[in-house]
Amino acid sequence: MSQVFANVGLSLDGYMAPEGMTLEHWDSPEYKQWGAKWGALMSWILSQQYIRENLKLGPGGETGPVNDMIRNTTQRTSANIMGKRMFDQGERAWPEEAPFHTPVYVLTHAKREPWGRPGGTTFYFINDGPERALELARESAGSRDIRISGGADVIQQYLNMGVVDELEIALAPVLFGSGRRLFDNLREPAPRFRIERALDTPAATHLRYVRE
Amino acid sequence: MSQVFANVGLSLDGYMAPEGMTLEHWDSPEYKQWGAKWGALMSWILSQQYIRENLKLGPGGETGPVNDMIRNTTQRTSANIMGKRMFDQGERAWPEEAPFHTPVYVLTHAKREPWGRPGGTTFYFINDGPERALELARESAGSRDIRISGGADVIQQYLNMGVVDELEIALAPVLFGSGRRLFDNLREPAPRFRIERALDTPAATHLRYVRE
Numbered sequence: 109m110s111q112v113f114a115n116v117g118l119s120l121d122g123y124m125a126p127e128g129m130t131l132e133h134w135d136s137p138e139y140k141q142w143g144a145k146w147g148a149l150m151s152w153i154l155s156q157q158y159i160r161e162n163l164k165l166g167p168g169g170e171t172g173p174v175n176d177m178i179r180n181t182t183q184r185t186s187a188n189i190m191g192k193r194m195f196d197q198g199e200r201a202w203p204e205e206a207p208f209h210t211p212v213y214v215l216t217h218a219k220r221e222p223w224g225r226p227g228g229t230t231f232y233f234i235n236d237g238p239e240r241a242l243e244l245a246r247e248s249a250g251s252r253d254i255r256i257s258g259g260a261d262v263i264q265q266y267l268n269m270g271v272v273d274e275l276e277i278a279l280a281p282v283l284f285g286s287g288r289r290l291f292d293n294l295r296e297p298a299p300r301f302r303i304e305r306a307l308d309t310p311a312a313t314h315l316r317y318v319r320e
Numbered sequence: 321m322s323q324v325f326a327n328v329g330l331s332l333d334g335y336m337a338p339e340g341m342t343l344e345h346w347d348s349p350e351y352k353q354w355g356a357k358w359g360a361l362m363s364w365i366l367s368q369q370y371i372r373e374n375l376k377l378g379p380g381g382e383t384g385p386v387n388d389m390i391r392n393t394t395q396r397t398s399a400n401i402m403g404k405r406m407f408d409q410g411e412r413a414w415p416e417e418a419p420f421h422t423p424v425y426v427l428t429h430a431k432r433e434p435w436g437r438p439g440g441t442t443f444y445f446i447n448d449g450p451e452r453a454l455e456l457a458r459e460s461a462g463s464r465d466i467r468i469s470g471g472a473d474v475i476q477q478y479l480n481m482g483v484v485d486e487l488e489i490a491l492a493p494v495l496f497g498s499g500r501r502l503f504d505n506l507r508e509p510a511p512r513f514r515i516e517r518a519l520d521t522p523a524a525t526h527l528r529y530v531r532e
Binding site for chain 1: 332333334352353491493494495496497501502503506507508509510511512513514515517518519520521522523524525527529
């Protein structure tokens with residue numbers, strides 16, 4: 109059966125996104141230094157060969173366990189679920205060939221026809237809540253896996269539903285001070301995870317937790 | 321020169337202490353399940369040989385890199401700084417031979433004579449703020465190191481002063497949902513750290529950061 113997982117970059121103080129990284133300030137990366145903070149959070153990934161190849165950043169890049177991990181995350185995923193804010197920001201920022209190459213279920217109150225993009229990404233706009241989105245994702249996923257892409261509030265909803273099987277966190281050594289926390293609004297009893305692996309690299313610590 | 325460091329256990333969602341772990345509920349570990357949460361946070365340490373020996377829990381226990389790390393933390397420390405709440409709770413909970421064996425500088429508004437305990441711990445009550453406590457700790461520390469023992473609010477004060485040289489975190493795979501966060505109330509620009517080491521064990525991930 110499909111595994112449900114989240115895979116996120118996290119600041120040392122627990123933020124997925126710095127304050128100011130909103131639609132309003134999307135074009136102002138100097139606002140509250142969100143651009144610099146985001147860069148520090150994500151620096152490890154842009155140096156990897158698999159990402160460089162996919163984003164057409166040119167040849168070269170690191171190969172090794174982190175690169176293998178990123179490739180595996182992409183290859184295992186056959187459906188994505190995301191929130192409206194992440195979609196709205198992405199709609200402005202992604203290239204025409206949106207970087208998912210799977211069905212993407214967007215949790216929203218807005219009614220909209222499915223939106224297909226070159227490269228195999230189709231966005232479906234789901235008005236019936238996170239359970240329904242997961243049901244549709246399971247139907248489309250076959251035996252491969254479902255990624256809860258974000259943002260933080262969407263991951264929190266699925267954590268509270270108790271359906272997140274794996275949590276992968278790239279913990280970067282940067283303090284944001286404010287922003288959107290990954291772990292917030294959790295209901296008791298919280299889901300229980302065990303550590304499956306921590307991969308120590310100079311740029312980030314790659315933590316992998318599996319639900320008990 | 322002495323290094324200033326903090327060494328804490330942290331829940332995966334960033335809490336140093338679960339909600340309910342207060343003087344009021346100190347004797348009620350079932351209150352909001354704080355006892356069970358604290359146990360999950362600290363389970364890795366009670367299985368170590370050095371701790372078992374020190375707390376007189378009996379022979380045996382794990383030896384290895386985690387045990388060496390704990391011994392090293394104790395041996396490098398020649399002064400502790402803590403907040404009033406941590407002291408007040410400890411005054412009730414510590415054995416007569418308080419587990420510090422160094423001068424301990426307590427940040428408080430209460431005036432009180434130094435309080436010596438068997439085994440080399442003396443508590444000094446500092447009314448002049450965190451800078452003064454650090455100054456006194458540096459004077460007493462010699463070439464060994466100064467530990468900011470806690471709680472979270474005290475570590476935050478020293479992070480905001482920019483004087484924390486090393487941050488050691490044992491990240492346990494437990495979600496508290498609420499409590500006292502380690503990283504909160506940080507002022508910009510936040511201090512910058514680099515990853516020095518992440519030690520992967522099944523019970524906790526031992527992260528070590530050094531100030532840049």
